[in-house]
Amino acid sequence: MAGGPGSGKGTQCEKVVAKYGYTHLSSGDLLRAEVASGSERGKTLQAIMQKGELVPLDTVLDMIKDAMIAKAGVSKGFLIDGYPREVKQGEEFEKKIGAPCLLLYIDAKGETMVKRLMKRGETSGRADDNEETIKKRLDLYYKATEPVITFYTSRGIVRKIDSELPVDEVFGHVAKAIDDLK
Numbered sequence: 001m002a003g004g005p006g007s008g009k010g011t012q013c014e015k016v017v018a019k020y021g022y023t024h025l026s027s028g029d030l031l032r033a034e035v036a037s038g039s040e041r042g043k044t045l046q047a048i049m050q051k052g053e054l055v056p057l058d059t060v061l062d063m064i065k066d067a068m069i070a071k072a073g074v075s076k077g078f079l080i081d082g083y084p085r086e087v088k089q090g091e092e093f094e095k096k097i098g099a100p101c102l103l104l105y106i107d108a109k110g111e112t113m114v115k116r117l118m119k120r121g122e123t124s125g126r127a128d129d130n131e132e133t134i135k136k137r138l139d140l141y142y143k144a145t146e147p148v149i150t151f152y153t154s155r156g157i158v159r160k161i162d163s164e165l166p167v168d169e170v171f172g173h174v175a176k177a178i179d180d181l182k
């Protein structure tokens with residue numbers, strides 16, 4: 001699942017997991033868990049994330065891979081949230097893990113994403129939900145992550161979902177895209 005910060009990926013992933021039972025892997029959540037563990041690696045990651053930058057490619061990929069291996073025998077499928085953030089990450093993912101069968105592109109306007117993140121920042125406790133970091137994350141999204149969508153569009157696996165709609169309507173379109181796979 002791809003989309004800008006605050007587009008609604010986490011919200012939709014939760015609903016997909018509830019309905020389809022897929023294993024949800026959020027690269028952001030994996031990284032935040034590493035930060036919360038207080039490890040040395042976590043401290044380095046925190047500094048990068050606070051600046052709104054991307055953490056080194058191999059770090060994220062290794063964390064995703066470890067999490068996938070841990071669930072490989074029991075999972076009904078994997079739903080990856082917020083990865084790849086740049087085309088290079090997508091290429092590495094395919095080399096080390098495999099090709100995705102569907103890319104759900106959760107699309108909201110820049111101003112909508114900013115509004116949602118500012119609101120989320122009131123309660124999320126996330127160090128990157130502040131005005132300055134939000135702006136950087138959005139710039140980075142448009143620069144680095146939108147090309148990912150172009151890359152997978154050429155593969156014919158992208159389904160673009162309008163995320164300006166209410167949550168349940170967005171999910172209706174997400175579910176349709178998944179059901180169309182079957």
Ligand SMILES: Nc1ncnc2c1ncn2[C@H]1C[C@H](O)[C@@H](COP(=O)(O)OP(=O)(O)O)O1
Nearest residue numbers: 005006007008009010011116120165166167
């Ligand atoms: N379709 C929608 N309409 C209104 N608010 C939404 C929405 N989808 C998500 N939100 C809210 C929930 C969160 O407070 C905030 C960001 O959503 P999120 O799921 O955490 O985004 P992401 O994981 O893409 O950063 O916006």
Ligand SMILES: [Mg+2]
Nearest residue numbers: 009010028082
């Ligand atoms: Mg999220």
